[in-house]
Amino acid sequence: MIRMKKLALALTLTLLPVLGGHAAELRGTGDLGLVVERAAGSVQIVDTTHRTSLGRVQGLGDLSHASLVYSPDERYAYVFGRDGALTKIDLLEARIVKRIEQAHNSVGGAISQDGRWIATSNYEPGGVRVFSADTLDKVADIPSVTADGKASKVVGLVDAPGQRFVFSLFEAGEIWVADLHDPKSPKLQKFKAGKEPYDALISPEGRYYIAGLFGEEGVALLDLWNLDSGIKRVLPEHAKDDPKFPVFKMPHLEGRALIGDYWFLPAVGRHEMLVIDRRDWKVVKKIPLDGQPVFVIPRPDERQVWINFALPDNNKLEIIDTRDLSVVKRLNPGQAVLHMEFTPKGDEVWVSVRDDDRVMVYDTETFAELARIKADKPSGIFFTARAHRLGL
Amino acid sequence: MIRMKKLALALTLTLLPVLGGHAAELRGTGDLGLVVERAAGSVQIVDTTHRTSLGRVQGLGDLSHASLVYSPDERYAYVFGRDGALTKIDLLEARIVKRIEQAHNSVGGAISQDGRWIATSNYEPGGVRVFSADTLDKVADIPSVTADGKASKVVGLVDAPGQRFVFSLFEAGEIWVADLHDPKSPKLQKFKAGKEPYDALISPEGRYYIAGLFGEEGVALLDLWNLDSGIKRVLPEHAKDDPKFPVFKMPHLEGRALIGDYWFLPAVGRHEMLVIDRRDWKVVKKIPLDGQPVFVIPRPDERQVWINFALPDNNKLEIIDTRDLSVVKRLNPGQAVLHMEFTPKGDEVWVSVRDDDRVMVYDTETFAELARIKADKPSGIFFTARAHRLGL
16 A cells, blocks of 8 residues: 655656456446545445446545545546545546645545536645646635634535535634635635534535534524525524433534435434424424434435444444335444445445445345445445535 | 438447547546437537537437437437437447337337336337337337227336336326336336326426326326325416416426426416425416426526527527526527526536527526537437436
């Protein structure tokens, strides 16, 4: 494994393609995906049509909590490493196109609506940096320093319609909207969000940005169609009567489980999922679960929500029917179920099972196991169809 | 132009790739699209990243009202010709992979949720036929013959979750749901829909199938999550008081303009668009327009709806802001504006202008013209991102 921690300059690395040992072949890219192998610092390229592995790209550094986005043509991935590295990968040639150390500690990134700019959100030294998707040349630096001169960690960075990026400042408790029409000088709008926003999501159409708050109850909701009305603090009525009710301590908000009028949200620290009406933020139902939920991810047709769990229940999955809001199935994929990714039309789901070194593929209708793919301590799974979705 | 009308057998035609004269190159397929050139019987391959034409595939026969779908890997297109031909095209090599005459008169088709089956809906001899997406070998024939022994034209064919196809029988006034889990023997469920269903759509998540009725007022709504409850006939209260109110004579239903709680529907024969609350089917607003609307298509971020018009106003476009339900912009792309297709994240829209032999590309935020691409009497525009969406 190539370690890149000390690398200060942008490099162009060309690893040998590993597509079965022969040259890259002409093929479509709409059915490809990447599986993050966190311990090895590699990603595995998968083919969802044939449920097979096509190759591996190594030398990506520290991939704990790594995430990635895709170029609009679904050929390239941009991998955001925890060590602050940004790596551009060519899926067709199974190689690193370019790799830069853009910060010391990073937690993700986003690609602009038009596919031309990559933004990274950084813990250390903080701030958002913007790079050309083509060359990875830096085009803008947005320090997350507030009027009091203090720097904040940046979290919950997403792309939004209108060539914007939206992100949260943990220490400052603010949400910033950056307009990238002129990428070299982003225009910023800043909002007081609440105490310690720690993660965020954007609704599928790109209108609502919701940040979870670590330092207090509730979530901060920003309507990007009505920025003038500012942040709305949302707290279900239930929580008002029960100060210990940890409604919105969501460990991960990426699931974007907004289905019809209902948000499906994990209640952290409880063995429950909450169903909340988006119109009045009242709790419609509390669904008992077999563990503390981590990811709550809707099947693309919205008929099911799949849930994985924190320790000691991280060997399980539960599936909720969104019509009658009940658990319809329990699965036991194996030790340390870390992530789930649905095929774009929802007929299959791919599940990473870290400690058993495999990815499991399930039929989402029959729950039958369709395939197992070997992977080295797999964590995140990302299919190229994300290229066509706002906020992913 | 190669005419294929008399061709009875499946043929494999290999036309020369026309990608600038050189061999097909390694590239992603997520940013490709096809523009139907109806008079010439060809399709033009376009690159949405660079807003350029990559080549042309000829010999597709009668392409009036032609439509197409994409394979999950976004490499292949299946073109449904009006003359009953089904043609599989390789976008990377710009060639016909295979072409069959599967009926005498056809109006479209669909690809199954898992990408393995292609279904065609036929006027003459009627019925739905199912083919292998790989080989175009026929695997099933579903005659649209009702209990009285009469055949019907099939319209409004879409794919639905659960490996299903849904379609309507014009003469019989029925909606059929075909379960393709065993593709060689589809299981059918049949519903009385109303008089002369002539077109249909499915909501983006794949739950609601809505057929427009030619022979009577109202639309037929089928909830695919609750088939036992059967067809619901929907008629806005407004229409009940005004028998001449032609609410639901929609010329085309493909736009799927369901945004939040509102359906945006063209009122045929009137210069109006209707905004209807999906919860009670009441008319929220009638928006006056400059002509008789044809297509009503939402921008992917749902903030705008774009509308084109029937003669004599088919040189115009109007854009509605979905927040305040008002017209925010009028454009005049040219003579005979036939179709619009948004880039997946909605920053651009491509518009076919038949009689001016061009496709216009607009920035959907500034409404600035970004490019013009020459095309021979262009009609439908289809981007590969459709491969990842249910019902498209």
